[in-house]
Each structure stands twice: as C-alpha cells, then as structure tokens.
Amino acid sequence: MVVVTLDELAVHMRSLTGAEQGLRWARRLFSTGCALFYLAFSTLVFLMQYSPVGQIALFIGSLLTLVISVPLIPVAWLARRRLWRQRNRLHGVLFAQGLRVDEAGRVVTNDPHPRLIYDRARLSGAV
Amino acid sequence: MTVQTRLSAAEASLPDASSPDLSDGQKPAAPSALSRVWSWLGWGLALPGLAGVVLVPMDWSGQMMAMIAVIAALWVLRTLPNDEPGSPLRLLVLLLTAIVSLRYIAWRGLFTLNSSTLISTALAVILYLAEVYSVVISLLGALVNSTPLRRPSLMLADLPPETALPTVDVLIPTYNEPAEMLEVTLRAALQIQYPADLLRVYLLDDGGTDAKIAQVDPENAAAAQARRTTLQALCHRLGARYLTRAENSHAKAGNINSALAHTDGDLIVILDADHVPTGDFLNRTVPWMVKRPDVFLVQTPHFMINPDPIDRNLLQSFRRMPSENDMFYQTIQKGLDFWDSSFFCGSAAVLRRAPLMAIGGLAGQTITEDAETAITLHGQGLKSVYLDRPMVAGLNPETFTAFVIQRMRWAQGMTQILLLKRPFMAPGLSWFQRVGYMSSLLFWLFPFARMIFIFSPLAYLIGGFDVYNASTMQILAYTVPHVLAGYIMSDMLFGRTRWPLISEIYELMQSIFSLNALIKVVANPRHPSFVVTPKGDTMAEEFISPLAKPFYGLFVLVGIGFIFGGWRLWDDPVTRDMTMVVLVWNTLNFLTLTAALGALVERRQRRASPRMPAQQTGTVLTGAGVSCDIDDLSAGGARLLIDPSAPQIPRKGDLIRLAAPAPQAGRTVMLSCEVCSVFPLRRRLALGVRFVPATEAEANDAVVLAFGDSARWQFFLDRRVRPIAFTTALSMIFGLIWQPVLLHARMLRAAIRLPSCLQTRQGSTHE
CATH class of the missing domain: 2.40.10.220 (predicted glycosyltransferase like domains)
Structure with missing residues (x-):
C-alpha cells in the first residue's frame, strides 16, 4: 500500500491505531497468562512436595488457573506476534515515505523539524 | 500529499507539546499545616506497617509462596500503563519491590551470617554490607525516580514583550585544549541567538597564566606564552574576550571565580572547552531565570557526539543504543528535578550571578565544584531547574585511559562531597533533597560493592570460606525473588535509557581503578587534585590499553575459580547445591569480565572531530x-x-x-x-x-x-532511547564475549607484524 492522499492516510492511521491498541492488549494478555501459569505451577509444585494435607481449595484453585493459563499463553503469543508484525508493516509504509507517527498520534515528516501531515483531531480525513 | 502544514515551534518540540505536565513548570503550592499533620499521621501508620510486613517471620515455604505471588503481580503490573509520573501502578511496583528487597536484607542479616570460622564470618559480613549498599542505592533510586518531572518548553517569545532581558556572560574555561577545538566552541557561543548587546563571551585560559609563563622550565614557559598569544589572537579575531589570571589555584573553580571578578553579567553560562552550544540555548533557558527569581540554576543535558571508549571499542552501538550518560540526563536528573535537587554538572548550565557571588563564587573544597556549589545554594532555599533538551554537544574521552581519568575524578569528587559537605546533615536542605543528593553521592561507592561481588564467589570456590550461609530452597525463596523484583523495577524506571546488563560492564570497567582512588579519598578527603580529561585524541592504529593488566589478572583468577569449583563439586557432595549456585554466580562474573576485555582494545580512530x-x-x-x-x-x-x-x-x-x-x-x-x-x-x-x-x-x-x-540532537536521541527485552540484552552479551578473543588474536597478529602505535595523552593535573 502506498499512501498518497489524506483519505488513504486516514484509513491507514485507523488500521495503525487498531493494531497498536490490539498489540497493547495482546501484550497484557500474554503477561497475565505467563504470570498465572507461573503462579499456578509454582503453587502446585509446592503443594505436592511440601504442603501437609488440607489445602484442597488452594489445589483446585491452582489447577483451574493452570487450565485457563495453558491455552491462553499460546493464543496471546500468536496474537501478539501477528499484531506486532502488522503494526511494524504499517509503520514501515509511513517510514518508506519519510513519515512517522509522533507521540500525540499525528503523522509528521521523519526529520528533526517535522512538518504536520495528518492530524485526526484537526482534519476530518476528507481531501 | 495534498495538505502539508508546518508545525509551529512549540508543536515541533514534540515531547513538550504532548507533555501532560505542569504548564509553567511550577509544582503545587506548599502543603498547609493540616495536610502536613495528615502526612505525618500517614507516615506514622505506614512505617510500622511496612516494618511489620518486612519483618514478619515466615519459614522458607511461606516466604516462597508469598514471593511467587508478588513476582507474578509485578510481572503483570509491568505491562500495565505505569510510565506516567506518579501513577499508582508505578508506585505499587516500587513498593512491592522495596518489600521484597527489605525482606531479603532482613533475612540475610538475621539468619545467614553465622559461619564456621572467624574469617568466614568476616567475609560473610563484608558481602552482606555490599548487599545492603546495593539495596540502599536501589531504594534511594526508586524514590528519586518515582515521579520524574518533564518541564514544558518555554521560550523568550513566551515572555511579555516589555520584559527586560538579563545580561549574559558565557564563560569557557580551558586548560590544555587545542585552539581548533576552542575555535568551534567560541564561534558557536558567539552565534547564540540573544540580543548582541546583552551577550558577552569569555575564554578563561588557565594554560597561559602568569605562573605558567614564568615557570622554571623554559620549554614549558615558551609553550604557555605561545598558547596565550594564539588564544588572544583567536579571541580578537572572533570577537570574544580573553581572560587569564596570575596563578592556577583551585583549578576550574578558581578559574571561573577569577573571571567572575572581571565580569558583571546577570546570568552566567558555563561551557567546557569541548561543549558546543546550539543557537537556541539562551532562548530556552533564560526564560526560566526571568520567570522564576528563586531559581539559581538551569541545567541542560551534556549531549555527546562521539561514543565513549567502551561503546566504541566493544559495543559499537552509538547510534542504536542509549549511551552511558543518557540514564543520568534523561531519567535521573528529571527525577531529581521533581524533588528540587537536580544539580549543576559543571557545564551546559545557566547560573544566576547574585546568589553565586553571595557564597563567594563556585565552591572549591572538592574537585567536583559543580555539585558542591549546588548543595550550598540548595541549602539556602534556592531552586534549580532541569531542562531535558540537548543544547550542548560535547566530546566523550576517546581512550579508555582518559575515560578512567574522568570517572576517577567524578568518583573522588563525589566522595569528597560526601565526607566533607555531609549532605545528609547539611543545613537548609529538605529531607527529599538530602535523599536526592545521597542517592547521587552514594552511587559512586559502587566499586567497593562491585569488587566484593567479584571476589566473594572466589572466596568460597578457592578458599572454601562460607560467605553465604543458606540452603538452595532459601535462595529460591529469598534471593531469586529479590533479584527478579530488582530487575523488574530497574526495567520500569530506567529501561528506556539503560539496557539490561550494560551497567555491569561499565561499572566493572571503572571499579578496579576507582576503588584505589576512593580508598585514597577516604584516607585523606582533601588529597585529590583536579585532573583534566584528555579529549580529541586520535589513534592511528589499534592497541591494547595500558590499563589492561589488572583485568587479565582478574580474568585468570575467575577462571581458576571454575577449576576449584569443579573439584569442589566432585569432592564434596554435602555442599554440592551451594557450589552449583556459586558457580552460576561466578559464570555471570566471568561473562561480564570477558566482554569487558573487548573494551580494552583501543580501536583505530583517525577523525578528530566526529561527524x-x-x-x-x-x-x-x-x-x-x-x-x-x-x-x-x-x-x-x-x-x-x-x-x-x-x-x-x-x-x-x-x-x-x-x-x-x-x-x-x-x-x-x-x-x-x-x-x-x-x-x-x-x-x-x-x-x-x-x-x-x-x-x-x-x-x-x-x-x-x-x-x-x-x-x-533531540531527533538523534529520540531514535536511540528505547527499551529492549532482557533476553535481547543477554543475547547481545553472549555475542560480545567473542569480541575479545577475535580482537586479541588480531592484535597478536598485528604485534608480530608491526609495533603498535600509541597516541594517548595522560591527564594533566590542573593545580
């Protein structure tokens, strides 16, 4: 895709914003999955090796957590990878044209004295 | 493109435009008496609660369960949005990490220092003290950097039109820097955008003083005379003013103080000889002085346009990786600024003349006159401002020798301040300013801790001393969570400006020499003299640094540790678990040391002024x-x-x-x-x-x-400052450990063919 008009840039930026948001959530989901897995697995190992009897609630809780986290991790990891690639590809399109997205989410030229190219807050997207 | 709009200057300064922080850089008004009472009440309840959480007794299994939960929580918390200063999640990460570290230190102190022999006990206590030091530095750092302050952009145009601008004297002290280097700095200083009748540029030459010209050695006297004549002609040609003095007392501080007596500008800009200012330097700094009469200092970052020798010789990632001083100037100074304790760094700063003259000019009791002066002026209730915009481009030392000279001076000077000025009890400082200064000063004692961490595993592996009395399960329950939590916190606070494991190499490289220098300062705090850092060196050929020998010795010693460790592993099944743990520790030291050896091969550098x-x-x-x-x-x-x-x-x-x-x-x-x-x-x-x-x-x-x-410069920095994952850093270090082997092999071949060419200058003592 080669961005040439503001309409196309608006569509491009919508995709990019979606990818960024999705990536943030995928990252959090992946970390949460890892943390849950680590928590449940460590607790189970600990219970099985050292704990006296009578920890059935903790045991069942850990088992359930493990069941949730085991499928969650690969799903979140794949989603993260896919969104990461999509995000990079969308940024790459802008970069190839000497553009970048600044901290405020505006499209500016990629140089020390940036010129504003597209600002969703200022322009409706129409040419 | 159909529409292009030029961004205004304010919009173009991207971080400022989007900064959510305080509009005029002022913090909220001082708290009322009632809120102070609440604050004390809160502290009164929180501290015993914290002490209870830290000291609550648990067996190792309970501790392990608790730590598993805390580390899992930290793992999730680090992915949530927590980079906003003062964010509750950010503070929660800091609090949890503090609890984990303090529980670890409490456990170590209460249960692990009992040893079989007196020597073992002494070594265990020494290691414990090094760990206490590390935890204290980590906690002080967490407090200082909890809410970094991002100042908004303020320009002269933002001032009311009738504002009378102050007169400014730009002082450029020099001792032995070449005229070519000074010419660039002088030209840039003269091109600073400011009303011409309000700006004066002075070259303060300490290499051409009367005492230098009258010295006994005729050759040196002639050189000093020639230098004075050359620089006078240079200043005359460019439109700057040349100043020198009778004798070279009190080094750089004395030089500047002497100039203060001959100048009268309201504001003083101090620039090192190699620090070239940008055109907007005064445009962005002076408004803070005009708007805030209680401000005595506006400090800006030292932006280096060449890699330091460790980066140049080993890492070779100047354009891709945050440099060593980025952590200080882009993170720590902003943290200090929030607590009103960002301090003067010797150059790239604007100072107000009146308060400076009131204390008799720059302080000269220590060799880091900058921080010393800032402590005195902060103690008088004056404020400082830190502007995070690179407006001065300087040079890093080119050789490892010059690098060590510079760092030894900083370490010695900061330790002098610690011992002579005692900021922890200096009058006039607020408690948070004391914390800020202690964090900055205590950091420079790292060589003691670093060397103890290198030698402790060797004491166990080679000498058989029980320096760490704990079972493997206890290590898993206490030590591992402490290390993991420390990493997570460090990644959150400094991840963008300091990559994991890189600090280890830098600290190790400095430790051997700084340790010796620090011991001398502790023995005699008034002893050190100011040594000028050599800059602008060129190297025609590669060569091994003359400072390499101690590293080879250490490398061999750590290698011997493996041999003894292997033997101990085979010979003593009872201590096998502990031996394995210590071997892992020794391996980490070995990897760092091996990578460090690569930085000792000084690479060829022909260009004197970097592009x-x-x-x-x-x-x-x-x-x-x-x-x-x-x-x-x-x-x-x-x-x-x-x-x-x-x-x-x-x-x-x-x-x-x-x-x-x-x-x-x-x-x-x-x-x-x-x-x-x-x-x-x-x-x-x-x-x-x-x-x-x-x-x-x-x-x-x-x-x-x-x-x-x-x-x-800002654009360049923004491209470079970014975080990387721990695994990426680890693979980078694994990639680096082959460098020393290849470099030394190449050096060996070159040594056989040609004698190495050495072009280094030793630092010259500035009286």
Whole structure:
C-alpha cells in the first residue's frame, strides 16, 4: 500500500491505531497468562512436595488457573506476534515515505523539524 | 500529499507539546499545616506497617509462596500503563519491590551470617554490607525516580514583550585544549541567538597564566606564552574576550571565580572547552531565570557526539543504543528535578550571578565544584531547574585511559562531597533533597560493592570460606525473588535509557581503578587534585590499553575459580547445591569480565572531530545546481549524497559551493567545500567534502550548520532511547564475549607484524 492522499492516510492511521491498541492488549494478555501459569505451577509444585494435607481449595484453585493459563499463553503469543508484525508493516509504509507517527498520534515528516501531515483531531480525513 | 502544514515551534518540540505536565513548570503550592499533620499521621501508620510486613517471620515455604505471588503481580503490573509520573501502578511496583528487597536484607542479616570460622564470618559480613549498599542505592533510586518531572518548553517569545532581558556572560574555561577545538566552541557561543548587546563571551585560559609563563622550565614557559598569544589572537579575531589570571589555584573553580571578578553579567553560562552550544540555548533557558527569581540554576543535558571508549571499542552501538550518560540526563536528573535537587554538572548550565557571588563564587573544597556549589545554594532555599533538551554537544574521552581519568575524578569528587559537605546533615536542605543528593553521592561507592561481588564467589570456590550461609530452597525463596523484583523495577524506571546488563560492564570497567582512588579519598578527603580529561585524541592504529593488566589478572583468577569449583563439586557432595549456585554466580562474573576485555582494545580512530547524522537536504552549486542529501556533518566537513545521473558530478579535488538550510538560524547558509572523495553509496553517489571557508562569516556558518540545531540532537536521541527485552540484552552479551578473543588474536597478529602505535595523552593535573 502506498499512501498518497489524506483519505488513504486516514484509513491507514485507523488500521495503525487498531493494531497498536490490539498489540497493547495482546501484550497484557500474554503477561497475565505467563504470570498465572507461573503462579499456578509454582503453587502446585509446592503443594505436592511440601504442603501437609488440607489445602484442597488452594489445589483446585491452582489447577483451574493452570487450565485457563495453558491455552491462553499460546493464543496471546500468536496474537501478539501477528499484531506486532502488522503494526511494524504499517509503520514501515509511513517510514518508506519519510513519515512517522509522533507521540500525540499525528503523522509528521521523519526529520528533526517535522512538518504536520495528518492530524485526526484537526482534519476530518476528507481531501 | 495534498495538505502539508508546518508545525509551529512549540508543536515541533514534540515531547513538550504532548507533555501532560505542569504548564509553567511550577509544582503545587506548599502543603498547609493540616495536610502536613495528615502526612505525618500517614507516615506514622505506614512505617510500622511496612516494618511489620518486612519483618514478619515466615519459614522458607511461606516466604516462597508469598514471593511467587508478588513476582507474578509485578510481572503483570509491568505491562500495565505505569510510565506516567506518579501513577499508582508505578508506585505499587516500587513498593512491592522495596518489600521484597527489605525482606531479603532482613533475612540475610538475621539468619545467614553465622559461619564456621572467624574469617568466614568476616567475609560473610563484608558481602552482606555490599548487599545492603546495593539495596540502599536501589531504594534511594526508586524514590528519586518515582515521579520524574518533564518541564514544558518555554521560550523568550513566551515572555511579555516589555520584559527586560538579563545580561549574559558565557564563560569557557580551558586548560590544555587545542585552539581548533576552542575555535568551534567560541564561534558557536558567539552565534547564540540573544540580543548582541546583552551577550558577552569569555575564554578563561588557565594554560597561559602568569605562573605558567614564568615557570622554571623554559620549554614549558615558551609553550604557555605561545598558547596565550594564539588564544588572544583567536579571541580578537572572533570577537570574544580573553581572560587569564596570575596563578592556577583551585583549578576550574578558581578559574571561573577569577573571571567572575572581571565580569558583571546577570546570568552566567558555563561551557567546557569541548561543549558546543546550539543557537537556541539562551532562548530556552533564560526564560526560566526571568520567570522564576528563586531559581539559581538551569541545567541542560551534556549531549555527546562521539561514543565513549567502551561503546566504541566493544559495543559499537552509538547510534542504536542509549549511551552511558543518557540514564543520568534523561531519567535521573528529571527525577531529581521533581524533588528540587537536580544539580549543576559543571557545564551546559545557566547560573544566576547574585546568589553565586553571595557564597563567594563556585565552591572549591572538592574537585567536583559543580555539585558542591549546588548543595550550598540548595541549602539556602534556592531552586534549580532541569531542562531535558540537548543544547550542548560535547566530546566523550576517546581512550579508555582518559575515560578512567574522568570517572576517577567524578568518583573522588563525589566522595569528597560526601565526607566533607555531609549532605545528609547539611543545613537548609529538605529531607527529599538530602535523599536526592545521597542517592547521587552514594552511587559512586559502587566499586567497593562491585569488587566484593567479584571476589566473594572466589572466596568460597578457592578458599572454601562460607560467605553465604543458606540452603538452595532459601535462595529460591529469598534471593531469586529479590533479584527478579530488582530487575523488574530497574526495567520500569530506567529501561528506556539503560539496557539490561550494560551497567555491569561499565561499572566493572571503572571499579578496579576507582576503588584505589576512593580508598585514597577516604584516607585523606582533601588529597585529590583536579585532573583534566584528555579529549580529541586520535589513534592511528589499534592497541591494547595500558590499563589492561589488572583485568587479565582478574580474568585468570575467575577462571581458576571454575577449576576449584569443579573439584569442589566432585569432592564434596554435602555442599554440592551451594557450589552449583556459586558457580552460576561466578559464570555471570566471568561473562561480564570477558566482554569487558573487548573494551580494552583501543580501536583505530583517525577523525578528530566526529561527524553526526544530519538528515537534511542541500544544493551543490555547480552550474545548474544539484540537490543533495546531507548524510553526516561536522564543523570541518560533510558527506553529501547526490543522484548518480545528475548532470555535473563534481570530481575529487573540485571546489564546490554547498547551500543548506539552517532551520534554527532561519536562513540558508552557503559554504565553500573541497571534494575529498567520491564513491558509490546506497545507490547514490557520496561526496566526502571538507569545508574551506573563505571568510569569517562562512566559518561561522559551518559551525551554525553543524552544531546550531538542538532539534537535530533531540531527533538523534529520540531514535536511540528505547527499551529492549532482557533476553535481547543477554543475547547481545553472549555475542560480545567473542569480541575479545577475535580482537586479541588480531592484535597478536598485528604485534608480530608491526609495533603498535600509541597516541594517548595522560591527564594533566590542573593545580
């Protein structure tokens, strides 16, 4: 895709914003999955090796957590990878044209004295 | 593109425009008496609660369960949005980490210091003290950096039109720096955008003092006289003022204080000899002084345009990785600024004359006169401002020797302040300023801890001393969570400006020499003398640093540790678990040390003035004019990229004219250039050109083009400052450990063929 008009840039930026948001959530989901897995697995190992009897609630809780986290991790990891690639590809399109997205989410030229190219807050997207 | 809008200056300063922080850089008003009572009440309840959580007794299994939960929580918390200063999640991460670390230290102190022999106990206590030091530094760092302050952009144009601007004296102290280096700094200082009648530039020459000229050695006396004559002529030619003094007392501080008696500007800018200011330096700093009469200091970052020797020799990632001082200038100083304790760093700063004169000028009791002066002025209730915009470009020391000289001076000076000024009990400082200063000063004692961490595993493996009395399960329950939590916190606070494991290499490289220097200071705090850092060295050939020997010794010792460890593993099944743990520890030390050896091979460097990426366009004026991209740039030359199919391609030796926009100056500069090389590069044709200015104005323009634009430095920094994952850093370190082997093999081959060429200057003592 080669961005040439503001309409196309608006569509491009919508995709990019979606990818960024999705990536943030995928990252959090992946970390949460890892943390849950680590928590449940460590607790189970600990219970099985050292704990006296009578920890059935903790045991069942850990088992359930493990069941949730085991499928969650690969799903979140794949989603993260896919969104990461999509995000990079969308940024790459802008970069190839000497553009970048600044901290405020505006499209500016990629140089020390940036010129504003597209600002969703200022322009409706129409040419 | 159909629509392009030029961003205004304020919008273009991207971090400022989007900064959510305080609009005028002022913090909220002082708390009322009632809120103070609540605050004390809160602390009164929180501290016993914290002490209870830290000291609550648990067996190792309970501790392990608790730590598993805490580490899992930290793992999730680090992915949530917590980079906003003062964010509750950020504070929660800091609190949890503090609890984990304090529980670890409490456990170590209460249960693990009992040992079989007196020597073992002594060694265990020494290791424990090093760990306590590390935890204290970590907690102080967490407090200081909990809410970094991002100051908004403030320009002269933002002041009311009737505002009377202060007069400014730019002071450039010099001792032995070459005239070529000083010329660039002077030209840039004279080009700073400020009303000409309010700006004066002074060169303070301590290499041409009366005492230097009258010294007994006729050769040195003649050199001092020649230097004075050369620099006087230089200042006369450029329009700067030359000042020197009778004798060289109190080094740099004495030099500046002497100049203060001969100048009268309301504000004083201090620039090191190699620190070249951008055109907007005063435009962005003076408004803070005008708006805030209680401010005595506006400090800006020291932006280095060349890699330090460890980066240049080993890492080779100057354009991709945050440099060593980025952590201080882009993170820590902002953290200190929130607590009103950002301090003077000796250069790239504006000082108010009145308070400085009131305390008798710059302090000269220690060799880090900058921080010492800031402590005194902070103690008088005055404020400081830190502006995180690179507006001064300086040089890192080129050789490892020069690097060590510089760091030893900093370590000695900061320890002198600790011992002589005692900021923890200095009058007038608030508690948070004491915390800020103690965090900055105590950091420089790291060589003690670093060396203890290197030698402790060796004491166990080689000497058989029980320096760490704990079972494997206890280590898993206490030590591992402490290390993991520390990493997570460090990643959150400093991840963008300091990559994991890189600090280990830098600290190790400095520790051996700084340790010796620190011991001397502790023995006699008034002993150290100011040693000027050599800058601008060139190396014709690769060579091994003359400071390498201790590292080879340490390398062999750590290697011997493995042999003893292997034997101990086989011979003593009872201590096998502990031996395994200590071997892992020794392996980490070995990896760091091996990587460090690569930094000891000084790589060839022929260019005295480094070139920086430019990313701007220009026009080569040959007949019709050929548009070009300026790929890199220095005050002496540039690399231009042109289309190979252009009609009139210059050839080597041709004299051409280059027209290039200088955005900060708001005009296009025209420069005469000589083409030194022509070669294909990235499907373009590269022209290596040398500036040959025909007039003084053209020479000024070359400096304006190369150094005048702070946006260029900011752009460069923004590309470089980013976090990486721990695994990426680890793979980077694994990649680096082969470097020393390859480099030493190459050196060995070269040594057989040719004698190595050594061109280093030792630091010269500045009396």
